[in-house]
Amino acid sequence: MRPMLRTHGSKFRPSWMGSEKKMTTTPAELVRLTAAQMAAKLRAGEITAVELTQAHLDRIAAVDGTINAFLHVSAEEALETAAEVDKIRAAGGTGAQALHPLAGVPIAVKDLIVTKGQPTTAGSKMLQGWMSPYDATVVEKIRAAKLPILGKTNLDEFAMGSSTEHSAYGPTRNPWDTGRIPGGSGGGSAAAVAAFEAPLALGTDTGGSIRQPGAVTGTVGTKPTYGSVSRYGAIAMASSLDQIGPVARTVEDAALLHELIGGHDPKDSTSLPEEVPAFSEHARNHQLTGLRIGIIKQLQGEGYQAGVLARFQEALEALRSAGAEIVEVDCPSFDYALGAYYLIMPSEASSNLARYDGVRYGTRVLPEEGPLTIERVMGATRAAGFGEEVKRRIILGTYALSAGYYDAYYGSAQKIRTLIQRDFEAAFEQADVLISPTAPTVAFPLGAKLDDPLAMYLNDIATIPANLAGVPGISVPGGLSYDENEQGLPVGIQFLAPAREDARVYHAAGALEKLLQTDAEPLWAQIPELAETAGAASSSVVEGAN
């Protein structure tokens, strides 16, 4: 157990807190509320957006030295937005009424999503110092709704990885055990939310990069239906698979954020021209009677840790007792999903990443010797700017797309995609939603799989089918695993629904979340207290710790 240190004891009160009587919730309690609770307190005038934002900035200053969830913190901008919300609310009238329900609730943004006025690196040296001249559509929506943006979160370089260890800026650590990975590629967003550095975050999911980090950090993450949230401004990895989605601590919070970022965007030609349903209402509907839940035969058993399967069985029991009908569905082509994914994704990535040529933006590196021709400058730039995993995938993709191999590899993989879609169609005739463990294992120790790319790729075995078929998926906490070597680490349960039926995953996940809160306490309330590192904003720790 780590020593328990608190930044804000009775002895120390930061100046922003003002008088005693106004502050009824301590900063430590504030950051542990759900986004929905924060929003309610803001509306009721019990707290101000500036207090709420500052509490999160202080938390970041105190623990992010350990967690490394953030690549950039934008304190000034976040506080400006918060002050604006407070001003509008104080003025009352139609302005206050027109405020978005989440106005003033802070949010973190995965550093794969471009932001004007804040750096965007994609976790790569290639984009070090690059400033996007425009905002992603989801960022525009967040700004319009006045959610203070706390900063940009860490990720595997260009979202390629399942552990956040492939970031050029060092790994993020799992708040449940700082010697372990937070999942990936969106480990920064998941860890920030799990460590109470932010109540909400944005992620991107190409093969599980929102759901698998959610699973191993005990938080909630949704991969929406392909095209239901605009991808304009998400730095492209594999365009036919990439999807932006919400990261939160509760199903309702994820649903609220999904409602805000969803909807048609003319700037994204793959965006679905459809209305956004009220997902949060479905998240609050805990009625399970008659809901048909399909267990996917192929996504359990061999390769899944015993501790993960134990929690999965418990979840099934809980759902069955609450009135759900559990059936088993057969999806034989899922056995080929990982293979198809590791042909399609690198192929599309090798093409998408061709733009990093050191000509118009990003890093340019000159070769140490020889003539400075553009080909040689490109070769040196891409050698220095890309990390090992990115190079591996570019080379693999170049191979799969090259003459003579295209039909055998890329072509075959696209056929598997059709077969997987057919499996989903057949399964959804028998069940309203499908269920599986989100990831085969709990968080593994840092470095454990770095030298074995194939072992790393297996992390996404249960999440990949949804991306290949474009269907929505969610990961919701399913309790803690108690295996031989893995004690008290979170397990994620995944729900999948047909395309455009994202509401169903919120319904099923919301109901399971409620069922598993046996002590009326959510799983994340059990996250170990983090040792707060000494820094400018947490000088009281040094004083208090003597």
Place this chain on the structure above:
Amino acid sequence: MSEISRADVEHLAKLAHIAMTDAELEKMTSELGVIVDSVKQVQEAAGADVPATSHPLPLTNVFREDVVGHVFTAEESLANAPDAEDSRFKVPAILDGE
């Protein structure tokens, strides 16, 4: 065993414009071999009569309105350029000078 040779990887690296050292080529050759062997099984399952899917939810005829939208100024466009001159990107020599 995989049919990928070191010469293949060297060629792929050239196509992908990534300069690689001998040690990197060596490592990449063995890693790529393992990965390609493991994904090969997709060929067995993909029958000749199965159509290919390139996008999960295909949309057709997606056009924008034919009106001028937002346009970046030259200054904005060049703000991130590694090298620029006279409002233009400055590119290394296209042809080998020798």
